[in-house]
Amino acid sequence: MNELIHDADTIEAAACADLYAAGADVPGTSAQTIGGATVLIAPSIPVSHFNRVIGLGVDQAATEADLDAIEAAFRASGVNSWWVHRSPLAQPAALEEWLRQRRYALPPRRAWAKLVRDPVPAAPAPTALAVRAATPADAQAIGVIACSAYDMPAALAPWFASLAGRSGWQLFVACDGPAPVATGALFVRDGIGWLGIGATLADCRGRGAQSALLAARIDAARAAGCRLIVTETGEPVGDEANPSLANIRRAGFVQVCSRLNYAAPQD
Template identity: 35%
Template sequence: MNFDSETAEAEWMYLYGKNAPTALGATVARLSSGVVFHMRYDPIDYWSQAVGFTEPVTADLLDEIVAFYQGLGAQSATLNFAPDLLPPDFAELAAARGLVETGAKMKLGGETAGVKSAVTDLRIEQVTAGDAAEFGEVVATGFGTPGTPLSEMIAASVDAPNSRAFAAWDGDTMVAGGVLLVHGDVGALHSGSTLPAYRNRRAQSALIAARAAAAREAGCRWVITETACPGPDRPNSSYNNMRRAGLDVLYARAVWRWTSES
C-alpha cells in the first residue's frame, strides 16, 4: 500500500486544537509538513504532540519543533515520525536535543472497501448537532476523563469541516463513539472509546465499519488509524478490533519525548 498515512492524522489533531476550549490552553500550528499541538492544561498528558510529517527528518526540523514548545513554556511534548523518514544518525540527533524514546504506536490502514462489517446489538448512527455535547462526554468518559473540557473539544468534531462523528446507543443511551476525518482520499479513524459498562459488545468494531463506509461514500480509498503497540504484558483491545476489521499494520512509530529539562 502506497499512500500518505500521516497527514490525515495531523489534520484531525489540527481541528481539535482549533476547536479546543480556552480552559485547555491549546495552541496548534502548522510547521513544515506537519502539525505541532500544545495543551497547557491537559488532564491526561497526551495532547502536546508533533505529528504528520511527510519529509525526511533533519536537525533543522527537530530544532524548529523544539523551539515551538520552548516558546510556549511547555513542560513536555511527544514527537512522532514515520520510521522511513528517520536518517541513519537520528539517534545522535535525538540525544543532542534530549529526546527520549518512550514507546511506540502502531499505525494501521487499508482500503475502505476491505473493511469488514461487524454485528452488534447496539444501534449505530451518525451523531447530529443535538447530541454533540453528550457525544463529547461519552467519548471523554471512555478515555477516563469525564467532566473535563476535553468533552467540549471532542464534541466540536460533530460539526467540524470534513469531520463526522458516529455513536452506539443501547436503547436511548449513548454508550460509545468514534470520529472520522476525511482528507482527500484518506479517512482517519480516531477518538474511538466506549463506556466501561458497555465494553465487549462489539461497539468499536461496528463503529470502525460505519466510519469506513462513510469514508468510502465521501470518496476515500483508504482509512488509517493508530493505537498503542500491544505486547505480552500490554493487551490492546483497540488493536485487536482494528485487525479484525481487516486493517493492516503499516509500521510501528516510535514516540520521542521532549521535556523542558532536557
C-alpha cells in the same frame, strides 16, 4: 509501501490540526507547523497523546534548528511532557541520534501501529448496541464520552462536542437504548479517511461498540469516495492485551509500519 506510510501520517496530522482548530477556545491549544511537521500543543491536557509532533523529517529533512524550535514552542506553552513521532520515512538518518543527544528516550509505549485498508465493504460487527450517525442532539454526550474515556477534565467536553457538524467530520455513536455510550469519528480530506476518537464509557466496554463503530465509519468513508482508510493505535507493551489493535485488524486493516515515540526529557 512508503506512499502508504506517508499518506497515513499526512491524514492523521491534518485531522489532528483540524481538531485543534475546533478547540481554539481551549486555553493554549494550538497546532503549529515547524520544519514541515505538525506540532500539537494542549497545555490543559498534560499527557503526551495531546502534546506531540507528527511528520518531522517526512516532507522535508529535519534540522537541529527544527528540534530547538519545537522544544521552545512546547516550553513557551508550559508543556513539559511531549512526544516526537519518528516515522520510518524521516530524514536525515542523524535525526535519531539528535533526539538521543537531547535526552529524548523511548517510553514504555515505544511505538504506535499505523494501519490502512482499502475501501472495500466492512465485515459485519454484531452488537446489541444501536450504531448510527450522530445528530446535533448527540454533541453533548459525545463530549462527555470522549472526556470520560480519555480521562480528561469534563470542562473540555465542548471541544469534542464541537466536531458534530463540523466540515470534514462525520461522527457516529453506539447507543444503549436512547443513550449514546460510545463514539467514533471519521475525518476525510483529499480522498483519504482517518478514523479516530474511538471512545466508550468504562461500564459499557466489551460489548462490541468499537468494532461496530469501525464498520460504520468504514462504510461512511466508502460512501464519501475515499481511496484509502487510515487509523493508528498504540502497540502492546509486553504481553498486555490490546483490544484496540485486535478490533482494527479484524476490521481488515493492515499494519504498514511501527512509528516510534520519542519522549522529551523531563527536567
